[in-house]
Amino acid sequence: MARRRPQAMAAVSSGAGGAVYRSRDPVRNLRLRVRLQRGTSSGPLLPQAPPLLTGPALPGLSDRAGTGARRPPEEEEEEAEVGWQEKLFSQFEVDLYQNESACQTPLDRQYREEILKLEKAGGRKNCRIFTYTDHDRFTNLEEHCQKVTDSDHEVPSYLAERMANVRRRRQDCRPTEASSLKSKIITWEPSEEFIKNNHVINTPVQTMYIMGDLGPYGKLGRREYEHVLCTIKVDDNGVITVKPDFTDTKGAYQIEVDGEKREVWKYTIENASVQMKPEEEEREQRVFRDLYGRYKEYLSGLVGSEFEMTLPGTLRLFVNGEIVSAQGYEYDNLYVHFFVELPNQWSSPAFQQLSGVTQTCATKALGWENVAYFSYLFTLEMFFTQGVESQDSLPQWPVLYFEVLSLDFWQRYRVEGYGSLVLPASPGLHNLTIPTWRPVELGTVAELRRFFIGGSPELEDITYVRTPSTFKGERLSRFGFRTETTGSVTFRLYCLQQSKAFLETSAMRQRMQSVLDRLGGFSQQGSVYSVLEAFQRARRRMQEARESLPQDLISASASAVHQSQEP
Template identity: 90%
Template sequence: SQFEVDLYQHRSACQSPLDLQYREEILKLEKAGGRKNCRIFTYTDHDRFTNLEEHCQRVTDSDHEVPSYLAERMANVRRRRQDCRPIEASSLKSKIITWEPSEEFIKNNHVINTPVQTMYIMGDLGPYGKLGHREYEHVLCTIKVDGNGVMTVKPDFTGTKGPYRIELDGEKREVWKYTIENASVQVQPEEEEREQRVLRELYSRHKECLSGLVGSEFEITLPGTLRLFVNGEIVSAQGYEYDNLYVHFFLELPNHWSSPASQQLSGVTQTCATKTVGWDNVAYFCYTFTLEMFLTLGDESGDSLPQWPVLYFEVLSLDFWQRYRVEGYGSLVLPASPGLHVLTIPTWRPVELGTVAELRRFFIGGSPELEDITYVRTPAAFKGERLSRLGFRTETTGSVTFRLYCLQQSQAFLETSALRQRMRSVLDRLGGFSQQSSVYSVLEAFQRARRRMREARESLPQDLTSTSASAV
């Protein structure tokens, strides 16, 4: 830059061997007639500007910004090319996780310290006759190259976009426009093929290294089998009448489903007192459970739709005399798609008519219970065409919130890796579950529409609804 040319003219301004080298180059350049381009120049890692630029970066555009404690601490952490140390052969077999890190290890690894080389392409945008003033120097482009060979150009090449603009402060409000183009020579086909071959060898070695770290004990499911793994949590229960709640649950596996012999398909949470949150009394359980099951379909079951496992649960309350009451029954169909699912399931309980039943429930803890909890849905032992619940009286109670992390594993997922545009769900190949899910979605949409129609009818004035009914 013109500032450096003027600075290094004086011997007293040189403070390092690099400054002395710059002075000699400037003197040779002056003898040769001076430099032709006075506007564009560069700064590199070891220049004074690079240190000031990295230490004085701001987060906001406020003139009164105060650097935070983290910014002050990180100002001295410079990502520069470090001395390369020989890598021992045993380092590739080291553990991925350091369970007991030392203080020195934490000090050296608490930040990303990838070696980086930086170059700033600058522009002296001062008026003619005033070149070399630091206030007119602006960064046009920043080029960084890390230790992995990744080059970062900021801002990006102009391409089809318009030129970049820099508006100066002052009376004239001058506007400078510039473009950034990639002037590199196109790579020859032979060199590109050689580069691809080197990359393939590098990736194969990296894959072998990862395989050595992971091992060969990864379980593979059998063909035509879907493995469903659920990490579940009973988060909370809210809206119930009594305190000291607990939840009893169990999983029902339909036909063609199985689970390992060591898998526990039922459980009971701890007793939890409620706290007032808004208008409801909420009991936070945070009870975790794990479910593992397999779906295997043979040729004889190709025409039938597979059923999905159902989680049945009941909410009970416990009083001071260790007497329990049934607060509600509910059921949950495990999600058919992998990922995180947060579900809030409403519950109900059977009731008896009359005040005596409620007094019995309050004083001695007796209340009607379901002999078979699968009666919440269609019981497994029911073989008829229609299940009548005529005369069965129930009362809506509170709700229970579940958080489910579902994982699915099947060899059918591998078959679609090469044909992602034709990817279908593995459940489609295992028995047409998509047909069943579409039927369920249509029924749910019909129920939602029916519920909205009922709510809209209830919100109308009474005289209007009676007039429409008489007209019909």
């Protein structure tokens, strides 16, 4: 992958503490240029580096540009260009790793070999500017000692101490065997390291510190004079955090050092990534387009290009339901039997089951009631077709009838309650608790029969809970029918509606021609049925009242209304 120009790092956010960028380019192409200069509290930072000194060369130090000129080890100004995770040794590390007994880890021994090679090649090019990479001890200590405030007496909380042990590190990617192409979904025997790294959701982050040795003359290589100039963090999502931000259009940062002599150091940070050539960028864009095109074709092959649409003039209703619980009933071991009644102009696919029975569930005492948790799932799919004779009438929605029964030790059942539920007319989530009732007989004998034998009055037609579908009269009399209120059943319904009428907007329609065209706006008006029904009931009562009043009283009231409306 060619190097990307610095402008490809899109800034996400920035502030006084730092800035966050996002880049699609590999982070190995990132390079930073840091310039450090000793100055005064009011002295500006020079815009350009001064010419190199031409005095006598000192052994062990070479020019960064490789021209053969030599620098004094403690000059007033230094400039270094650092790549991602590039290691620049400090004077302290050079003195430390030259002692073989101080090398305890493989990383220490590797650093010792690199320092010895640098000494043979003429010495290190940097003097005051050095780096700590992601695997250095300094990086680990900094992550475990993060502070929230600037107080010296800050005590970390319990959560901060626990989170400090979760090191967000990039895990070593082991080669996957050819037979195990799929990742493990369940880890049956997780190790302690696996639990520590995965018990919180985090993104692996790599860190790098650009440091400055701001010690006075003759005292380089002391830890107390090391200061962090810049912190760079990169995660797996291509997010780059730079703290402090690049000084492209800003002034230089400064650090005041307290010691034998108060000194001020100023430094700048620039993005020195190599720009991409136009032909390389165009070739990269072609590769990306080809890759995204193949991935799009792959997704299209999985999903398919055909989307099933309903016929014109048809409403499709999906209901993903759940019978959550039943509470407040007299006996234990409850189960629910339910079925859906489809009104006129409603239909369902041949494979659709419109009835079901839950499992038998024992109750659990919760407060003052005994609750049986079913968590029984069911799915319904129905179609409503607009007819010519019902253009001006609102459709009747399907009704879910159910009965709650209990089962005793002798496998005898009792009816605990009947109820009904009109499926919601608006899409979305609906949590409904429906009360139930059961028919009763007068006298003690009926209750004894129910307790010992298990028999109880039942409805021959469960649709009698509402108006039966077979009833064709004007008035349904229930005089003498005795009932008793029992418990309630809780339903959770997820409703989805699909119709071509929803694709039409009000600007495209001059007028609403049918009831189905109003379904788009009807979804946001779930109470329209109740309003219309109340209006029709009030209208019927008004007509009945007018018929029962004398004719002379009606004419007198009408004349009074007419006089009140005159100006």
